[in-house]
Amino acid sequence: MEDTQWMSWVEAPWLQRTATYSSLIRFCERLVQVDLLPELVTEIAAEFGVPRCSLVARNRSWETIVSRGEPLASLPGALLADVVDKDAAVWTTSADDSPVMLLPTASSAQHVLVLSGPRLDASQLTEGLGVGRVVGQRLNQLNRVAKAERHVDRMRTMIGLAHSFAGEKDTQTLLERIAEEACRLLKTDRASIFIWDKEQKLLIACPALGVEGGKLFLPDNKGIVGDTIHGAKPIVVDDAYTDRRFDQTVDKKSGYTTRNLLCVPLFDADGECIGAFELINKLDGDFNDDDLNSLQDFGVQTSIAIKNTLELENLVRSNQNLTERVSTGVAIIGESESINALRGTIERLAATDLPVLVLGESGTGKEVAAQALHHQGPRAARPFVAVNCAALTETLLESELFGHEKGAFTDAQSTHVGKFELAEGGTLFLDEIGDMSVGGQAKLLRVLEQKVITRVGGTQSIPVNVRVLAATNANLVESVREKQFRQDLYYRLSVVTIELPALRDRPEDIVPLANFFLKRFCADANRKPLPISSDAEKRLQMHGWPGNVRELRNLMERVAFLSAGDRVEAEDLAFILSPQRDAFDDLSDGIGLAEATNKFQREYIKRAVKRMQGNMSDAAEFLDLHRSNLYRKMRQLGMEVDDVKP
Numbered sequence: 062m063e064d065t066q067w068m069s070w071v072e073a074p075w076l077q078r079t080a081t082y083s084s085l086i087r088f089c090e091r092l093v094q095v096d097l098l099p100e101l102v103t104e105i106a107a108e109f110g111v112p113r114c115s116l117v118a119r120n121r122s123w124e125t126i127v128s129r130g131e132p133l134a135s136l137p138g139a140l141l142a143d144v145v146d147k148d149a150a151v152w153t154t155s156a157d158d159s160p161v162m163l164l165p166t167a168s169s170a171q172h173v174l175v176l177s178g179p180r181l182d183a184s185q186l187t188e189g190l191g192v193g194r195v196v197g198q199r200l201n202q203l204n205r206v207a208k209a210e211r212h213v214d215r216m217r218t219m220i221g222l223a224h225s226f227a228g229e230k231d232t233q234t235l236l237e238r239i240a241e242e243a244c245r246l247l248k249t250d251r252a253s254i255f256i257w258d259k260e261q262k263l264l265i266a267c268p269a270l271g272v273e274g275g276k277l278f279l280p281d282n283k284g285i286v287g288d289t290i291h292g293a294k295p296i297v298v299d300d301a302y303t304d305r306r307f308d309q310t311v312d313k314k315s316g317y318t319t320r321n322l323l324c325v326p327l328f329d330a331d332g333e334c335i336g337a338f339e340l341i342n343k344l345d346g347d348f349n350d351d352d353l354n355s356l357q358d359f360g361v362q363t364s365i366a367i368k369n370t371l372e373l374e375n376l377v378r379s380n381q382n383l384t385e386r387v388s389t390g391v392a393i394i395g396e397s398e399s400i401n402a403l404r405g406t407i408e409r410l411a412a413t414d415l416p417v418l419v420l421g422e423s424g425t426g427k428e429v430a431a432q433a434l435h436h437q438g439p440r441a442a443r444p445f446v447a448v449n450c451a452a453l454t455e456t457l458l459e460s461e462l463f464g465h466e467k468g469a470f471t472d473a474q475s476t477h478v479g480k481f482e483l484a485e486g487g488t489l490f491l492d493e494i495g496d497m498s499v500g501g502q503a504k505l506l507r508v509l510e511q512k513v514i515t516r517v518g519g520t521q522s523i524p525v526n527v528r529v530l531a532a533t534n535a536n537l538v539e540s541v542r543e544k545q546f547r548q549d550l551y552y553r554l555s556v557v558t559i560e561l562p563a564l565r566d567r568p569e570d571i572v573p574l575a576n577f578f579l580k581r582f583c584a585d586a587n588r589k590p591l592p593i594s595s596d597a598e599k600r601l602q603m604h605g606w607p608g609n610v611r612e613l614r615n616l617m618e619r620v621a622f623l624s625a626g627d628r629v630e631a632e633d634l635a636f637i638l639s640p641q642r643d644a645f646d647d648l649s650d651g652i653g654l655a656e657a658t659n660k661f662q663r664e665y666i667k668r669a670v671k672r673m674q675g676n677m678s679d680a681a682e683f684l685d686l687h688r689s690n691l692y693r694k695m696r697q698l699g700m701e702v703d704d705v706k707p
């Protein structure tokens with residue numbers, strides 16, 4: 062190492078004060094230390110002894126980025142372009158004869174330094190070229206640092222957002238936050254996230270900033286967003302009003318002016334487009350590749366957020382439905398002995414997986430009983446799926462129950478999952494089973510025996526774990542006898558049978574049911590719960606209820622919406638309960654008035670005693686009679702106490 066020679070930076074010969082360009086090199090050395098653009102132009106102005114130094118850049122037109130002193134009133138566009146293209150400095154005089162020097166920087170963003178001042182001389186071009194080069198390098202460096210910082214900021218924001226997904230359960234709030242962050246980070250005026258409702262062919266903007274209520278619905282085939290989702294590609298628009306794809310309706314409505322925009326599609330985990338993310342009006346210049354990448358990152362987070370929160374919302378909603386059902390809808394209302402007994406039976410059966418056949422007239426609450434069996438049992442958290450067998454032809458029923466593969470038949474344009482699969486882990490309720498075709502019965506029987514289904518047009522056997530409940534208002538035993546219903550299927554379905562009594566046979570349930578429905582419908586009609594007067598109660602109890610509980614429910618719905626008073630009076634029901642529909646149909650059979658009146662009185666007393674569960678004193682009070690007068694009246698009508706006791 063004997064030949065080793067050292068030289069420090071300050072010893073370099075071209076740095077000696079006497080050396081040509083030594084001061085330029087020292088100046089450039091200082092320039093690379095400067096971090097802020099205002100300082101940079103101030104230093105340069107001082108070095109060249111000029112009052113004005115600006116840094117300009119070409120966007121759509123030439124713009125001043127930063128300036129020391131008043132910038133030139135108008136920038137010489139053509140000359141600036143030449144400076145960049147030729148990568149050459151130029152000294153010239155401006156319109157008012159003051160000297161100007163334009164220096165190329167060779168920066169990636171094509172900046173040019175513009176110097177002007179009376180003492181500026183063409184001999185300074187050499188020095189100017191050197192300074193321009195150094196400034197260009199410094200700008201590239203600063204740009205890289207700013208980009209890296211933006212990237213870090215972006216990542217931090219993304220992590221922050223991902224973190225907040227856990228705490229934020231409401232989609233709207235979360236989307237608003239994402240949009241706000243995107244505006245901040247990408248220096249944009251507005252941001253909207255669109256969720257695509259493919260079925261309704263709608264785009265739902267949330268948040269739709271500047272729109273009253275924050276929600277905006279648009280047809281999915283219009284505007285830039287429509288093009289973005291259909292093309293599944295990002296779109297950048299620099300000048301919205303000259304772009305024919307831009308739909309000006311929203312601007313017209315809101316009074317806002319869209320200048321430029323950037324829109325990216327949103328995809329779910331399967332690559333399906335689920336919406337779009339749009340940024341409007343970048344605060345400085347046009348949208349660039351960096352903005353595009355950032356927005357795509359935001360897009361990924363947004364898709365996750367939408368999926369998570371929507372799933373959560375669905376869960377919450379179905380849970381709420383469930384709770385609501387358990388507390389109201391599935392509640393079996395009634396105080397009669399038969400309904401009390403039914404509640405006990407359901408409680409015992411709910412815990413089992415036994416098939417149950419629910420019998421009863423139409424509207425007696427067979428589906429309510431089936432739902433109670435489901436919701437009180439271990440399958441409650443899984444789906445309850447109801448199928449009305451009477452409403453479907455044999456072919457449709459098969460595809461409805463077991464599903465079909467794409468192309469299985471002419472209309473099968475896509476794969477369809479059947480009700481058995483949908484009810485997986487839960488309960489399938491086959492309503493009106495008595496109306497199922499014989500072919501359908503055979504297929505159902507096979508599934509019940511083998512516990513596997515095959516979709517129509519498919520070959521794969523899909524195992525199913527479903528509890529099957531069935532209901533009918535037909536006499537199935539009779540149907541079996543007449544060979545309209547398969548006996549083997551009947552035995553499979555009717556391991557346990559429960560029968561719902563008609564409403565006319567349990568008059569004590571009428572008032573509790575009426576109050577229950579009235580309360581529910583008054584809430585729907587936004588009015589206070591209406592009490593029922595005792596006259597109206599009597600009127601309800603005297604009706605024959607051929608349509609059973611459904612008829613009562615419908616009546617209460619009309620009362621809640623139509624009656625004017627604060628209380629339901631008998632008159633409110635009179636116009637609804639038509640006398641012809643009462644139990645005394647045979648009044649019109651030509652019997653005399655006296656006999657008809659007797660018949661009516663006998664029936665009325667019978668119902669009153671039944672309503673009072675056989676207590677004669679209560680029945681007399683109900684009928685507004687003294688107890689002894691009731692007995693006398695009964696004797697007159699040829700009635701025995703045993704005839705009337707339930």
Ligand SMILES: Nc1ncnc2c1ncn2[C@@H]1O[C@H](COP(=O)(O)OP(=O)(O)OP(=O)(O)O)[C@@H](O)[C@H]1O
Pocket residue numbers: 390392393394395421422423424425426427428429430492532534610611614
């Ligand atoms: N005990 C009950 N408690 C509360 N609501 C009931 C009761 N029974 C019936 N309902 C209500 O009455 C209406 C008819 O009941 P549901 O549909 O269960 O009858 P259904 O016997 O299955 O009728 P269908 O034979 O026409 O299928 C429903 O709105 C149901 O909520």
